[in-house]
Amino acid sequence: MSWITINLWLIPAVPVAISLGILSLAKSRRKSAAGLAVIGQVIALVLSIAAFLETLQAPGFRAVQNFTWFTFGDTELRIGWVLDPLAAAMLVMIALVGLCIFIFSVGYMADDKNFTRFFAYLSFFSGAMLGVVIANSLLLLFVFWELVGLASYLLIGFWIGRPSAAAAAKKAFITTRIGDMGFFLGILWLYHSSGTLLFYDDGNGCLESAGLAMLGASATFIALLIFCGAIGKSGQFPLHVWLPDAMEGPTPVSALIHAATMVAAGVFLVARVYPLFSFGAIHGVTPSLTVVVWIGVTTALMAALIAIAQADIKRILAYSTVSQLGLMMVSLGVGGVAAGIMHLLAHGFFKALLFLGAGSVIHGCHHEQDIRKMGGLRRLMPVTFLTYAVGMMALSGVPLFFSGGWTKEEILHSTAHWPKSHVPHYLLLAGVVLTALYMTRQIIYVFFGKSRAAFEHAHESPSVMTTPLVVLALCAIVFSVVLTPAWPWLHGYLGGEPAQFDITRLIQPMFFVSLMLVAAGIGIGVLLYHRAGVQDRNRPAETDPLEYMQPGLFRFLENKMWLDELYDRTVIAFAAISARVSDWMDRYVWDGLVRALGSLGQLFGIFTRDVDERGINAGVDETMTGTRGLGRVISSWHSGQIQTYLGVVAIGMLALLLLYAWLV
Amino acid sequence: MTPTLQIFLIVSAALFCVGLLAALSRRHAIFILIGIEMMLAAANLNFIAFWRFSPEPHQPTGVMVAIFSIAIAAAEAAVGLALVISVYRHYRTTNVDQFDQLKG
Numbered sequence: 001m002s003w004i005t006i007n008l009w010l011i012p013a014v015p016v017a018i019s020l021g022i023l024s025l026a027k028s029r030r031k032s033a034a035g036l037a038v039i040g041q042v043i044a045l046v047l048s049i050a051a052f053l054e055t056l057q058a059p060g061f062r063a064v065q066n067f068t069w070f071t072f073g074d075t076e077l078r079i080g081w082v083l084d085p086l087a088a089a090m091l092v093m094i095a096l097v098g099l100c101i102f103i104f105s106v107g108y109m110a111d112d113k114n115f116t117r118f119f120a121y122l123s124f125f126s127g128a129m130l131g132v133v134i135a136n137s138l139l140l141l142f143v144f145w146e147l148v149g150l151a152s153y154l155l156i157g158f159w160i161g162r163p164s165a166a167a168a169a170k171k172a173f174i175t176t177r178i179g180d181m182g183f184f185l186g187i188l189w190l191y192h193s194s195g196t197l198l199f200y201d202d203g204n205g206c207l208e209s210a211g212l213a214m215l216g217a218s219a220t221f222i223a224l225l226i227f228c229g230a231i232g233k234s235g236q237f238p239l240h241v242w243l244p245d246a247m248e249g250p251t252p253v254s255a256l257i258h259a260a261t262m263v264a265a266g267v268f269l270v271a272r273v274y275p276l277f278s279f280g281a282i283h284g285v286t287p288s289l290t291v292v293v294w295i296g297v298t299t300a301l302m303a304a305l306i307a308i309a310q311a312d313i314k315r316i317l318a319y320s321t322v323s324q325l326g327l328m329m330v331s332l333g334v335g336g337v338a339a340g341i342m343h344l345l346a347h348g349f350f351k352a353l354l355f356l357g358a359g360s361v362i363h364g365c366h367h368e369q370d371i372r373k374m375g376g377l378r379r380l381m382p383v384t385f386l387t388y389a390v391g392m393m394a395l396s397g398v399p400l401f402f403s404g405g406w407t408k409e410e411i412l413h414s415t416a417h418w419p420k421s422h423v424p425h426y427l428l429l430a431g432v433v434l435t436a437l438y439m440t441r442q443i444i445y446v447f448f449g450k451s452r453a454a455f456e457h458a459h460e461s462p463s464v465m466t467t468p469l470v471v472l473a474l475c476a477i478v479f480s481v482v483l484t485p486a487w488p489w490l491h492g493y494l495g496g497e498p499a500q501f502d503i504t505r506l507i508q509p510m511f512f513v514s515l516m517l518v519a520a521g522i523g524i525g526v527l528l529y530h531r532a533g534v535q536d537r538n539r540p541a542e543t544d545p546l547e548y549m550q551p552g553l554f555r556f557l558e559n560k561m562w563l564d565e566l567y568d569r570t571v572i573a574f575a576a577i578s579a580r581v582s583d584w585m586d587r588y589v590w591d592g593l594v595r596a597l598g599s600l601g602q603l604f605g606i607f608t609r610d611v612d613e614r615g616i617n618a619g620v621d622e623t624m625t626g627t628r629g630l631g632r633v634i635s636s637w638h639s640g641q642i643q644t645y646l647g648v649v650a651i652g653m654l655a656l657l658l659l660y661a662w663l664v
Numbered sequence: 665m666t667p668t669l670q671i672f673l674i675v676s677a678a679l680f681c682v683g684l685l686a687a688l689s690r691r692h693a694i695f696i697l698i699g700i701e702m703m704l705a706a707a708n709l710n711f712i713a714f715w716r717f718s719p720e721p722h723q724p725t726g727v728m729v730a731i732f733s734i735a736i737a738a739a740e741a742a743v744g745l746a747l748v749i750s751v752y753r754h755y756r757t758t759n760v761d762q763f764d765q766l767k768g
Binding site for chain 1: 687688689693696760761763764765766768
């Protein structure tokens with residue numbers, strides 16, 4: 001056991017401790033707040049890299065540190081942390097992306113009056129997520145999981161003054177809580193069946209063969225319940241509705257939520273408890289994994305469609321995140337765990353890049369978020385444009401140089417070999433086209449053409465904001481080195497086998513397929529939108545070309561397939577009605593019962609009072625009057641004359657004497 | 665005439681009756697006290713007489729009881745006189761008819 005495996009807890013503990021420290025700072029200590037937060041993140045990054053280097057020692061490295069948290073009766077509750085390639089890769093990604101976002105925030109939030117509070121929350125968020133990654137107990141993971149939820153609530157609702165932000169924060173919290181309910185039930189069931197919540201415990205953990213054997217058939221249900229938590233957290237259909245609304249938070253928060261922390265937790269969770277999902281698999285297919293695949297496919301395709309018709313720069317990215325998360329879920333479901341995690345890591349970099357780029361655009365355009373009002377920013381914001389283009393190509397899956405291309409190709413590869421059905425594979429191929437399409441649309445609207453609204457004064461962001469963009473863009477490109485099929489180092493690292501270099505594997509059939517799909521997506525996008533925002537033959541400038549061609553379809557997508565409205569009419573209406581019914585029951589039925597019982601008591605009280613006053617009290621009074629009268633009579637016998645008394649005594653004595661004489 | 669128990673008892677009873685009469689009829693507190701003393705004297709005479717005519721007149725038990733009784737009578741007389749003086753100081757009279765504070 002090396003130093004870092006024993007002290008792995010420091011990685012989440014440092015940012016959390018620093019967050020508490022920042023909270024205790026005065027509001028005016030802006031520089032120290034930002035400095036502390038960045039230093040905390042740097043420490044976390046250094047420790048994460050140390051942990052990462054530790055895992056390089058041997059393929060399939062795994063170090064576990066367990067201890068007893070508390071004992072009740074003879075039962076010990078044990079928690080601990082685990083260091084394995086999955087955790088280490090996530091740690092480095094979260095800490096690195098987090099650091100870039102922190103630095104970016106220094107510039108982005110420079111004018112905010114709650115600057116210190118913002119950094120406290122950011123640190124807390126990052127620390128909580130790092131905790132999720134290293135937890136070796138489902139319970140500990142759940143604790144950090146909820147802390148992540150709390151931090152996201154605080155940050156989405158950071159601008160408390162806006163009612164929409166407060167509503168979005170509430171929506172995010174409640175929606176994820178619905179999933180967490182299932183997650184918690186899964187934890188309870190797992191504990192009931194296996195008696196342990198530790199993942200790895202020298203062969204006795206719930207993810208190891210002995211623990212899994214104890215679960216038997218219930219593993220499927222437990223896995224599905226745990227997946228409920230992942231659905232909520234990772235914004236999978238049908239609980240994805242909170243994620244686009246979470247755009248109400250400051251843009252760095254969106255970046256953090258969408259790239260490194262919040263939504264990654266769900267995918268990570270499924271990857272972490274993967275043995276539960278794959279237990280008893282026949283040709284790599286289990287009922288629970290099948291559910292994961294279909295949920296993922298639905299999410300991926302639906303979100304990609306909705307993204308095409310959105311006008312808010314951040315909302316498009318939000319739906320793209322939902323879509324990409326669906327893609328990762330599919331990958332996990334068909335057995336491509338490494339591919340899914342690789343896409344999660346790559347996505348972390350380029351999605352943070354895209355969000356920060358969007359933040360930079362919003363900052364430059366004085367907090368305008370509608371892409372239809374932008375345009376021509378290419379020349380005004382060159383650094384933002386170039387880095388954004390890198391992010392866009394990585395997200396679209398342009399092969400060869402961009403990390404997203406390789407991981408997407410790998411996911412498509414694994415779905416193609418899913419024995420159960422080929423439908424997910426073809427749907428994902430359509431999803432790839434759609435992704436390229438909506439990203440092309442967005443980039444054309446924002447950066448090309450002529451400036452439409454009064455944004456001639458748009459300016460490039462300060463270097464404190466552009467530097468993280470450049471770093472993340474480099475990450476998005478350089479990261480692809482370890483992803484290529486020619487040298488699938490990361491795949492091997494995550495899977496626990498050494499990677500071989502073989503240049504011949506670089507170009508595979510799937511490479512051409514995805515190349516063609518991406519080209520098709522971008523081509524359609526350019527064709528459709530190259531004159532967007534410009535007056536066309538019959539089309540006004542502000543009308544979207546797609547809206548012009550297919551108004552009904554566009555409206556359907558623009559309104560997010562009416563899902564929010566559907567939930568409003570069904571789930572929320574049902575909740576409102578049941579609340580009203582409960583209120584009525586409470587007010588009239590239960591309250592009436594309580595009142596009836598109360599008046600019964602009152603009646604009894606009146607009765608006892610009457611008995612007391614008329615019966616007992618009167619009796620006592622009567623006795624008293626009698627006693628007093630008797631006393632008056634007897635006292636009148638006392639003359640106060642000594643000689644009368646003496647005479648009575650003498651007569652008494654005489655009487656006694658006579659009695660004596662008569663008796664004897 | 666040889667003295668017999670009956671003679672003593674008759675004398676003692678007469679003495680007691682005189683004392684009782686005095687205590688009941690006189691109005692002056694001192695006289696009432698004197699009547700009480702006479703009744704005590706009658707009781708002492710009874711003790712001595714019963715002792716003298718008892719089967720064992722050699723041991724001085726009766727005398728002892730009588731002496732104790734006289735001592736107690738002396739103490740009682742002292743207390744009684746003190747009471748009378750104190751009552752007199754309060755009421756400026758020794759006529760017991762006028763002492764009626766204990767009247768109910």
